[in-house]
Amino acid sequence: MVEHNNKKEVNSKNTDNAIYFDFSYAALKLLGKNLYSNAANAISELVANGLDAKAKNVYVYIDMSDKEHSIIEIIDDGIGMNYNDLASKYVWIGRNKRNDEELLEDEKKNVMGRKGIGKLAALYLSNNYYILTKKKGDSIINQWEINLSKYQDSDFPKLDRISQKITLVNEKLWEKNQQGTAIVLNNVDLRRNGTKRIEALKRVFADYYLVDELTSKIYVAVKTDNKSEIKFEQVEKNVAFKNFYAIYDNTEDSKYKCIREYIQFTWLSKYEHIANKKRDTIVYGKNDFSYKGEKKFKTENGELLEKEYELRGWIGVHSTIEVKSAVDKSFIRNDIYQPNKLRIYVRNKLAVADFFEMHPSTQVGANYIEGDITFNILDDDDLPDIATSSRQDFLDDERVELLISLIDPIVNALFKVRNDIGQKIRKENEDYEDGLKKQEEEKRKQEEEARRKAEEQAKEAEQKKAEAEAKQKEAEQSKKEAEEKQKRAEERAEKERQRTRYILNVSGVEDKNIMNSIHSIYNMSNRVKENLDDLSEVVQHSDRGMKKLEKAVVSNQRILSVSKIISKAGMIVDNNDASKQVELNLFISEYVNNVLSCIYDKSDISIQCDIEMDDSKHMIKIKPLSFIMMIDNIVGNAIKANATKLRIVADDTLKEYHIIKFIDNGDGINKSIQDIESLFEFGVTTTNGSGLGLFYAKKYMNDIKGKIEIVPNEDNGISVILKFRKQKN
Structure with a gap:
């Protein structure tokens, strides 16, 4: 077993009125400020010193009426200390109290402290405190003060004897003890410790010590304002x-x-x-x-x-x-x-x-x-x-x-x-x-079944009543439907007959008659314009009349412009020769940009002509009016197919044919059409048209040794492809 030496030479500088620590002020300050994390732990350590001094009772009094300058008194009835104890033990930092020679072996086992640094807890709390201590049988009460505020780091602090009597707040408690120690700490800064935290000291002490195992008792009193009474309460494990x-x-x-x-x-x-x-x-x-x-x-x-x-x-x-x-x-x-x-x-x-x-x-x-x-x-x-x-x-x-x-x-x-x-x-x-859900589900099913049966019974009764009424109405309804069906069939047949007669009449009109009609339209439009000009003087004071007049003028202007454009485009056909030699790309571009742009606006369809003029001229002999009617029919079909865009391009990559493509983004070919070629047959249509436009288009292309095809686009819509045979040089 290791032998311990607990004796130490008393400092030679000591006097009757001064006892020096064996540590410098810098060392004491460093240890005192860094050993503890809060005031409660430091106070607990000072209480432990009293318990190690065999105290039966330890009293802790805290006056935090002025939190920045709080006062703490710790009073015990332990064995106390005389001058020699202070000089040889208290100021000895690092003394192992368990090796005191006066302690019995059983007593050593119960000593809490071992390192002799618990006394530094006082330095954590205050730079200025008093020690009052007395031993049983001694008539002298030792009163000592330590005031660290007057020391430099290299100085060795000391305990200074106080001759005048130091009066404690709890003087009666101190006076009744025949022996023990009282520590009075002044100017303790408890601003970082809330009232509730300090008042919880009883629980902190109960946790800091195994109070149920101790033969000693600990009491705590906290004063939070000047009016509060001092009331000590025993610390108990709860x-x-x-x-x-x-x-x-x-x-x-x-x-x-x-x-x-x-x-x-x-x-x-x-x-x-x-x-x-x-x-x-x-x-x-x-x-x-x-x-x-x-x-x-x-x-x-x-x-x-x-x-x-x-x-x-x-x-x-x-x-x-x-x-x-x-x-x-x-x-x-x-x-x-x-x-x-x-x-x-x-x-x-x-x-x-x-x-x-x-x-x-x-x-x-x-x-x-x-x-x-x-x-x-x-x-x-x-x-x-x-x-x-x-x-x-x-x-x-x-x-x-x-x-x-x-x-x-x-x-x-x-x-x-x-x-x-x-x-x-x-x-x-x-x-x-889960059981509740099953019960609710079962209840719901039962209620649903009862409701269903009631509904079925009511429905059955209602159905029987309705059946009788329905039988009476059934014959009348059947007769009425048959009559209406017959009437609609006759109306559709009559409309179809009228449309066919009209289309056949139009298709039989010769080009020269059409051009004569255009000339007549031009003359009539001019006369309408003159009448509208005269009418402006009559309605100029009426806002509603002026708006109606403006619309009429615009509509008439469009009619006049179309007849002018057709005339200027050189499309008038003389009576002896209906065919004309034209440069194909130029003819189509002028017609689209000068005529169709006036006939249709973007609300009808957006037409984009991407035919570029190049050095290679594609001369071809056509009947201009018939050719224009074919283009108009292609544009009209695109509009009927709900197309919003129509793009016209030229392709000169083939050796034998020059190609013009009309590409739209419409609904495409109806699924009911199994054979695309059938669209060129007489009367075949998937819209509300007559079914004659594509028929005459193919007939016309055959007449000029060309071809016409319809090809579905990859995304949507169709492409109508016109192939014109190139002339040999």
Whole structure:
């Protein structure tokens, strides 16, 4: 076993009124400010010093009426200190209190502190504080002050004796103690600590120490304003055991007896019979998991030393962590205090605030676990001190690995039973809901069947009534339909006869008669124009009359323009010779651009003539009027097929023929037409036309030794292809 020397030479600079620390101010400041993360932990450490001094009672008083300049008094009835104790122990930073010679072996086992730095908690809280201490039998009360504000970093701070009496707020508590220590901290800045956080100190202390294992008592009083009365309340462990669904406990006091025999998970179901069903709680004891044994551990010098270890305490899994649905009404959980943590203690003092922060769990239910576990081998005097190691070193230590191996099976078992009961209740909910759906479906089917039968009966009665009426009307309707059918057939036949007579009459008109008609149209249009000009003087004061007149003028102008264009295009045929020699590309381009553009606008169809003029002239002898009628018929067919665009192109790539293509985007060839060639037969049509246009077009192309074809386009519409035989040079 390692021998420890706990004696130290007293500083030679000490006097009766001054006791020097063995650390510089810079070192004390660095340690004091970095050892603690919050005021509650620092206060807890000062309380631990009183408990190590064998105090039966420790009182913590906090006056935060002025939060920036708060006052803290910590009073205990421990063994106290005299001048020699202060000079040889208190100012010795790093002194191991467990090796004090006056302590018995059993007493050493209960000493919380080991490193001798707990006193630095006062420096975290304040740069100026007082120490009042007295030992039993001494008539002198030692009063000392430390004021760090007057030191440089290289100075060695000291305790200065105070001769005048220091009066405490809780003077009566201090006076009744025959021995003990009082620490008074001035100007403590608690602005970062809310009132609720300070008032929660009782719970913090209860978690910081295993208060149920201590023979001492801790009391806390917090004053938040000048009007508040000082009221000390004892710190007690308050665990909501009745909220647990399962627990592991290997302690002698058997805390598991505090949990309920059963729990009703009312918050997991909206159905009363499931929500109120009693679920038996689960208790694990010593024999269910391994918790103690012997193992060889490495000492500071690397030797192996066999030591006994034992994991003592309890671990429970809460049925719920929602305060509103907690079974135990003492269950408290908020942003200030989180009870559901697995706390690890050594020598009745908190070593690890939350096991899952040290050893994170992938289980969703980690927040449901709470427990108090003692594992003293973590701070065994014969083994290295790991309490101040880095987290990585701490996790790598063989004692921590052993702790994890003991706790994990217990925690996993608790995870499983809590998860199982949750899944079981969810399954009960699903099964019940499926049953409800089946009942609703069956009820719906029955109601639907009854409704259907009622409708069928009503329908049957209505049908019988209707049948009688229908029979009477049937004969009348049949007669009427037959008469109407006959009438429509006769009307269609008469219209077809009239259309055929008209088409045959038109097709028999000679070119010279047509040109004479055009000349007559021209003359009549001029006379209409003269009358319209005279009429403008009559209606010029009427808006409605002027609008009607404007439309008439525009319409007449279009008639006049067409007759002029035809005349200017050289299409007048003399009486002796109806044929004329023309340059084909030029003739088509002029007719499309000069005539058709006047006859049709974009609301009818958009015509694009892409015939380019080149050096190769294609001279051909045609009857201009017949040729124009053929083009008009092709354009008219495209419009009837709902085409919005018509493109006219020339193709001179073939050796024997010069080709003109009329490409539209209309509806294409009707599916009823099996043979495209049939479209050129007399009277065949798929629109509301006469069926004579393509017939005469083919007849005309045959007369001039040419050809006409119809080809469906790949996307939509058709292409009408005119082939003109090239003249040989």
